[in-house]
Amino acid sequence: MDAEKAITKVQELVYEIKVNQVMVTDVITVSPHNLMSELRVLLHDKRISGVPVVEGTTLVGLVSIEDFVKCLSEGKMNNLVRDRMSRDVITLYDDEPLVRAVQEFDRRGYGRFPVISRENGALVGVITKGDIIRGLLKRIEIDYHEEEIHRYRASYFFEDIIADKTTLIFQYKVTGKDFSRAGRTSSGLKKTLRRMGIPPKIIRRIAIATYEAEMNIVVFTDGGEITAQVTPREIRVEAVDSGPGIPDIKKAMEPGFSTAPDWVRDLGFGAGMGLTNIRKCADTMHLESTVGKGTRLEIAVQLNGAVKHDSGDHH
Amino acid sequence: MTLATIIENLGLEVKSASGDLTHEITGAYVSDLLSDVMANSKEGQLWVTLQVHPNIVAVATLKDLAGIILVNGREAEKETIERAEEEKIPLMTTRLATFQLAGKLYGLLGEC
Numbered sequence: 001m002d003a004e005k006a007i008t009k010v011q012e013l014v015y016e017i018k019v020n021q022v023m024v025t026d027v028i029t030v031s032p033h034n035l036m037s038e039l040r041v042l043l044h045d046k047r048i049s050g051v052p053v054v055e056g057t058t059l060v061g062l063v064s065i066e067d068f069v070k071c072l073s074e075g076k077m078n079n080l081v082r083d084r085m086s087r088d089v090i091t092l093y094d095d096e097p098l099v100r101a102v103q104e105f106d107r108r109g110y111g112r113f114p115v116i117s118r119e120n121g122a123l124v125g126v127i128t129k130g131d132i133i134r135g136l137l138k139r140i141e142i143d144y145h146e147e148e149i150h151r152y153r154a155s156y157f158f159e160d161i162i163a164d165k166t167t168l169i170f171q172y173k174v175t176g177k178d179f180s181r182a183g184r185t186s187s188g189l190k191k192t193l194r195r196m197g198i199p200p201k202i203i204r205r206i207a208i209a210t211y212e213a214e215m216n217i218v219v220f221t222d223g224g225e226i227t228a229q230v231t232p233r234e235i236r237v238e239a240v241d242s243g244p245g246i247p248d249i250k251k252a253m254e255p256g257f258s259t260a261p262d263w264v265r266d267l268g269f270g271a272g273m274g275l276t277n278i279r280k281c282a283d284t285m286h287l288e289s290t291v292g293k294g295t296r297l298e299i300a301v302q303l304n305g306a307v308k309h310d311s312g313d314h315h
Numbered sequence: 316m317t318l319a320t321i322i323e324n325l326g327l328e329v330k331s332a333s334g335d336l337t338h339e340i341t342g343a344y345v346s347d348l349l350s351d352v353m354a355n356s357k358e359g360q361l362w363v364t365l366q367v368h369p370n371i372v373a374v375a376t377l378k379d380l381a382g383i384i385l386v387n388g389r390e391a392e393k394e395t396i397e398r399a400e401e402e403k404i405p406l407m408t409t410r411l412a413t414f415q416l417a418g419k420l421y422g423l424l425g426e427c
Contacts, residue, residue: 180394183373187402190377207377208353215349268366273350280354 013139014132019101020094022135023115023125029054030063032082036071039081043068052114053085057122059114061085092127093118098135101127157196158232168196168230174214176222176243179267185226186211189237196230202301205281206235209299212274213239219264220244221294234283236300245291253279253287316340316423318382318405321361325419327384327407330391331399338381338405342424345417349374356380363417367391372398372406382406384420386413 028042029052042051043065050064063085071077071084092101092113104113115125158166170192172185190207194200210226217224221243229236246252252259253275260270279285282299289295319336322329344356345363349370356362358379364371367389375383382405385391391399391406399406409416 180369183370183377187373187376204358204378211353211373211377212350267368267370268347268349268364269370271348271350273348273354277350277354 009140009143010136013136014098014102017098017135017139018094019092019096019098019115019127020125022098022131023094023127024131025125027052027114027123027126029123030081031055032060032080032085034081035077036063036068036079036081036084037077039063039068049111052089052123052126053081054123057120059089059091059116059121059123061087062089062114089114091116094124098132101132105129105132166231170228170230172226172228174217174224174226174239174241176218176220176224176241178218182215182218183211185214189226189228193230193235198230198235198303202235202303205301206237209278209281209301210237210239212277213237213297213299215269216274216295216297217241217243219260219269224294231303233304234300234302236298239297240294242294245293245295246287246289247291249287249289318361321420321423322407324423325409325411325416327409329405329407330385330396331404331406333400334382334403334405336405340381340424343417343420344380345413353378361420363413363420365389365413367395369395369398371395372402372404375404376402380404384409384416386411386416 028046028048030039030042032053032055039051042048050062052059053061053063063081067084067086071079090104090108090110090113092104092115094115094117101113112126112128114123115127116122117124170189172188174185175181186207189210190203193203193206210228214226217239221241224239224241224243227238229238251257254272255276256272258265258270258272264270275287278297278299281301283302284300286298287295316339317336318338318340321327321340322336338359340361341359342357343361343363344352346352346355347364347366349366352362352374356378359381361382361384362375362380363384363386365386367385369392371383372395383399385406385408388410389408391408396406411419
């Protein structure tokens with residue numbers, strides 16, 4: 001990130017972030033009826049340079065360390081806060097953008113501003129320059145972190161592993177007939193692959209194929225298992241169930257052919273496009289099934305220089 | 316055009332907005348067949364459907380869709396809304412039927 005770009009990003013953020021997102025809400029306040037001598041502990045222990053003076057919820061003034069020192073040198077520590085505080089306090093509204101706060105800090109040179117609610121004028125927080133810097137850094141860190149994840153490629157992930165042969169295995173249980181949980185496996189696998197930095201195009205193909213395989217298990221069987229194997233070269237997904245099996249695989253592969261019951265179709269499933277979708281997404285596809293025993297589907301997507309060849313590898 | 320602008324223009328009721336409403340919408344896809352959406356919708360599109368069960372959120376997540384609009388005044392199932400919140404998929408409803416909504420959306424987005 002070059003300096004010019006960094007400045008632009010910060011400028012963008014000070015317009016975007018609101019005062020109430022970075023201010024401190026746990027505010028220490030004093031009552032106008034407190035004695036100045038009571039401030040000593042507060043200013044010293046909390047190491048703050050100024051305290052808002054509040055009556056009820058309303059901000060009535062601000063008493064600073066300068067007021068305290070002056071009071072001390074005059075030997076009038078039994079004065080009330082009310083008589084020593086400054087009354088014309090510059091405040092910020094909680095819903096203003098940070099840029100307003102930055103301007104006020106520049107203009108006034110104060111260390112802190114009380115923040116009041118635009119709705120009812122109550123004191124809701126205090127903002128310091130430190131809060132602004134922390135807020136900006138936190139936001140930049142989040143943005144940077146996202147960018148970093150984005151850059152992190154599968155190749156690096158595997159480069160960190162020292163072995164002659166590496167295979168990562170992710171296993172998922174799929175519950176049959178449970179439409180409320182359906183889709184969890186493919187979503188989970190997708191998130192996992194994304195975290196590994198697999199290219200999004202590859203992830204999308206795996207996600208679609210896995211989703212269709214998952215839905216087949218949910219719709220037609222009492223459950224099964226999906227296993228994904230990731231190597232530096234390819235991603236292999238295997239879906240196995242002990243369901244009714246497919247009597248005629250060739251027919252099942254035809255687009256639009258479906259044996260799904262009506263209630264399943266009403267939900268938008270069972271359009272007879274599942275296996276077609278899977279074949280379109282996979283580099284290789286292997287489907288075997290025995291009626292009464294179950295079905296096993298295996299697909300693979302190549303990771304490097306992926307050339308998709310429709311081998312029609314099903315039997 | 317952002318999703319927020321579309322929501323305002325079409326008077327959509329927002330059911331879940333934990334996702335990004337400032338997203339630039341590149342187009343839309345209209346279908347009630349989940350496999351069809353899986354096969355033919357594109358990343359960043361809005362999806363118009365009358366299906367209301369939780370699985371629509373899974374489909375939208377897997378295809379990186381920008382949001383789902385439920386037509387015909389259909390109410391999303393409770394779990395659908397929960398999942399949309401969780402997965403940050405914006406979920407909207409409208410009283411309009413598919414044809415009217417798609418027409419208006421086309422008017423806003425054009426042929427994309």
